[in-house]
Amino acid sequence: MGVFLIGTVWYCWVEGWRWLDAAYMTVITLATVGFMEVHELGDRGRLFTIILILMGVVAIGYIVNRFTEALIQGYFQAGLRLQQRRRIMESLTQHYILCGFGRTGRQIALEFKAEGIPFIAIDSDLAEVHEAQELGYVAIQGDATLDEVLTGVGIERAVCLVAALPSDAENLYTVLSAKTLNPQVRAIARASTEEALKKLQRGGADAVVSPYITGGKRMAAAALRPQVMDFVDGILTGTDRAFYMEECLLEPGTCPYVGQTLREARLRSQTGALVLAIRRADGSLIAGPTADTTLMTGDVLISMGTAEQLRELNQVLGPIRHRVPRLPKHT
Known part of the structure; x- marks a missing residue:
């Protein structure tokens, strides 16, 4: 834009052309389309036109270079990030797999981080994955109910899988897939109802936690034995224990x-x-x-x-x- 303004102002003020003629001459010069001069130019005007062409070539070259650099850099950065995630997943062993990064999954991840547990989170929602990555966790987008996704995060080398997905059916499918791929893995699942709790136990889950049942028991215990609950919470969770x-x-x-x-x-x-x-x-x-x-x-x-x-x-x-x-x- 700056080169265009310089050319237009020159042809208008120095050569005395109309604004439209000056702008047109500047455009065809910078575009190097090869049209004839709008008006006859003297040596001074032709020398300026040469300089204008060179300025245009340099400006266009700079723009193309930055655009290409941005494309290549973005491509390679994406590739490097992908390779880095793949290396991290391949290096994980005796790790935990957290399926679902919702409200429950976030709290689980916080406790894992406080304990120094190596873990990887899986969620089908890209926004949740980005949030997990911004918090410094290793996370990938995928459907945890699929065998290929669990295999990709090293289920055969994992020591524990936590299914904290939104629906009981997804948690059941995840536990079944995990136990099929690695019968030795310890599977912990979240259940919303007592019926789902029984089915998850029959499906192979080593432990099933119902937030509603557990929450009710803890609230009752906190009401009846508050000091005991404070002590137990103090030694089981948190970073400042x-x-x-x-x-x-x-x-x-x-x-x-x-x-x-x-x-x-x-x-x-x-x-x-x-x-x-x-x-x-x-x-x-x-x-x-x-x-x-x-x-x-x-x-x-x-x-x-x-x-x-x-x-x-x-x-x-x-x-x-x-x-x-x-x-x-x-x-």
């Missing part, structure tokens, strides 16, 4: 204390962590184990302590595998 709860699976050949009692193992005196309960391999629960309780292969120790105490407990117990493979990082 002083105490944590963790569970560890004792596998054969890895834990040096299998076969010993809690008194003999001296876990409390060595680490400071408190063993609250023990889940036996047959599913029975020992709440508040005594010093004479024997540690057995396949036991799941449910312990409470600070982050440092729980880290120390893991080191003392040896290279064991967590049923839920996580370790608190906040002190």
Whole structure:
């Protein structure tokens, strides 16, 4: 536009042409269409026309260069982002898959982030995916009920899948697909009704949570035992906790204390962590184990302590595998 104005003003004021003639001469000169001169030009006018042509070529070249650069850069940036996401998904192992990034999914992602859990979120709504990515989460757009989508996020390497999709049918299909692709994956599902809760359990979900039932129970507990609820919430969720709860699976050949009692193992005196309960391999629960309780292969120790105490407990117990493979990082 600046070059056009310079040419028009020159031909109008210096050469004395009409505004229309000056504008027309400028346009055909910059467009290099090869028309004849509108009026006879002297040496001064022809020299200016040469300069005007060069200015036009430079301006057009600059515009084309920036446009091409923007296209190429955008293409490569999109490709780089795609490759980066693919590398991240391929590198994920022992991770969690969060299906659905709605109101429930956002809270789950917040807790996962607070615990330092490696996870990837899936949602069919592109706006939700963008929001998850802006929050720093790894997220992709896709239908979590489809096998190819779950395979793409490494379901065969995942340790847990959380189905928090809007409808019970979608959650059921997702659990069925996940269990088919990886029977060992732990599946947690959201249910809106008691009927859906039963169907999800029959469909293979390891745990089913109904926000309405759970919310009602927690509200009643908060009304009846407020101090207990505050304490439990304080050790189960949040980023500024002083105490944590963790569970560890004792596998054969890895834990040096299998076969010993809690008194003999001296876990409390060595680490400071408190063993609250023990889940036996047959599913029975020992709440508040005594010093004479024997540690057995396949036991799941449910312990409470600070982050440092729980880290120390893991080191003392040896290279064991967590049923839920996580370790608190906040002190």
